[in-house]
Amino acid sequence: xxxxxxxxxxxxxxxxxxxxxxxxxxxxxxxxxxxxxxxxxxxxxxxxxxxxxxxxxxxxxxxxxxxxxxxxxxxxxxxxxxxxxxxxxxxxxxxxxxxxxxxxxxxxxxxxxxxxxxxxxxxxxxxxxxxxxxxxxxxxxxxxxxxxxxxxxxxxxxxxxxxxxxx
Numbered sequence: 001x002x003x004x005x006x007x008x009x010x011x012x013x014x015x016x017x018x019x020x021x022x023x024x025x026x027x028x029x030x031x032x033x034x035x036x037x038x039x040x041x042x043x044x045x046x047x048x049x050x051x052x053x054x055x056x057x058x059x060x061x062x063x064x065x066x067x068x069x070x071x072x073x074x075x076x077x078x079x080x081x082x083x084x085x086x087x088x089x090x091x092x093x094x095x096x097x098x099x100x101x102x103x104x105x106x107x108x109x110x111x112x113x114x115x116x117x118x119x120x121x122x123x124x125x126x127x128x129x130x131x132x133x134x135x136x137x138x139x140x141x142x143x144x145x146x147x148x149x150x151x152x153x154x155x156x157x158x159x160x161x162x163x164x165x166x167x
Contacts, residue, residue: 004057007123011054014115018093021108027101035095036077044071047089048116049128052135058087069136089132090116 034041047055055076056062060083063075076084082092090112094105113129120127 005053005123007050007119007125008054008057010119010122011050011116014112014119015090015093017115018090018108018112021104021111022094022096025101025104027096027098027104029096029098031080032097033077033080034097035092036074036082037072038074039070039072045074045089045091045132046129047091047132047135048113048120049130049135050116050120050125051089052132055084055087055089056135059084063136069133071131071133074132075136 038044059076063069069075074082076082076088082088091109094109094112096105117127119125
């Protein structure tokens with residue numbers, strides 16, 4: 001079994017909070033797979049280095065790092081299904097195509113990111129927020145905690161207004 005970083009359960013608690021927020025709004029999922037086929041539908045999945053570690057540790061399989069990854073889609077979507085459902089990032093938990101949920105998503109994602117930044121600050125991990133394929137291309141095995149991809153910049157402070165992770 002892979003050793004979990006000390007902040008792992010705190011990230012899972014943020015996920016549980018986000019799942020509850022989504023449940024309260026009851027968005028409809030049509031199981032179209034649009035959320036996981038980034039380029040086809042004009043968006044990109046952004047996640048923090050904390051989330052990438054949780055994803056890679058908790059996913060049911062390691063992706064094949066011998067291939068080059070891009071913004072095409074998620075390698076954990078197989079035959080239209082998410083195979084990393086339990087360890088999927090915050091944005092995956094919040095993004096729904098349901099038009100009735102579009103106004104609720106920004107507040108939930110911003111609060112979730114604020115909570116994740118607080119975890120990073122508490123544990124002194126720094127903060128990195130990048131598209132999924134950046135983490136995949138750096139080829140981190142599941143047993144490693146993913147380091148920062150870059151040094152934090154002044155705009156990385158926790159008071160900045162954050163964009164939605166799915167664009």
